[in-house]
Amino acid sequence: MPNVINRVDAIVVRAYFRLGQLGKELLCQDFLNLILI
Secondary structure: OHHHHHHHHHHHHHHHHHHHHHHHHHHHHHHHHHHHO
16 A cells, blocks of 8 residues: 555656646747847
8 A cells, every 4th residue: 555655656756746846848839929029
């Protein structure tokens, strides 16, 4: 049972990290667009 929980935690952390990176990139692009316009 602990193994399953650890695996799920790893997947969630990885997905969360990937979402965070995506969000940062989108925010940076929006910021640059606002400055350029």
